[in-house]
Amino acid sequence: MHPKLFPTVDDDFFGNNDISQLFEVQRNLCIPAVNIYELPDKFIVEMAIPGFQIQDISIRMEKNVLIISSDAHKQKDDPQSTCLRKEFCYKSFIRKFTIPVNILTEEIKAVSKNGILKISLPKNIAGN
Numbered sequence: 001m002h003p004k005l006f007p008t009v010d011d012d013f014f015g016n017n018d019i020s021q022l023f024e025v026q027r028n029l030c031i032p033a034v035n036i037y038e039l040p041d042k043f044i045v046e047m048a049i050p051g052f053q054i055q056d057i058s059i060r061m062e063k064n065v066l067i068i069s070s071d072a073h074k075q076k077d078d079p080q081s082t083c084l085r086k087e088f089c090y091k092s093f094i095r096k097f098t099i100p101v102n103i104l105t106e107e108i109k110a111v112s113k114n115g116i117l118k119i120s121l122p123k124n125i126a127g128n
Contacts (some may be wrong), residue, residue: 030090030091030092030093031093031095032047032048032049032089032093032095033047034048034095034097036097041122041123041125042122043103043121043123044120044121045068045118045119045121046116046118047068047095047117047119048115048116048117049070049117050088050115051088051115052112052115052117053112054117057110057112057117059110059119061108064098064100064101064102065097065098065099066121067094068094068119069093069094069095070092099121101123101124102123102124103122103123103124104122104123107122108122
């Protein structure tokens with residue numbers, strides 16, 4: 001039996017197996033998860049951004065595309081410890097979403113609480 005085909009719990013925990021290497025590229029990407037809701041008068045976009053401050057985030061509309069991005073943000077490591085596995089993401093990212101209706105761009109609001117960015121995109125109901 002080849003030990004790499006059936007990794008031990010320790011191997012899996014510390015990421016020392018062939019399967020973890022297959023997904024290494026995916027782990028190095030920083031794509032914050034989102035939830036998008038539609039209400040009669042607006043869209044709500046929630047994005048998981050733990051470790052980021054709202055001032056680190058750029059939110060803009062280009063025509064009917066919502067663009068949310070941030071420049072690289074690096075967490076400082078404790079020099080007295082050795083990181084055995086790092087999955088938190090503090091890298092640059094960009095997310096783009098096509099919004100199907102006109103948005104009142106001057107009324108877009110964003111707040112951040114407990115690592116969740118919440119963006120309110122009011123619909124231009126009169127413009128429909």
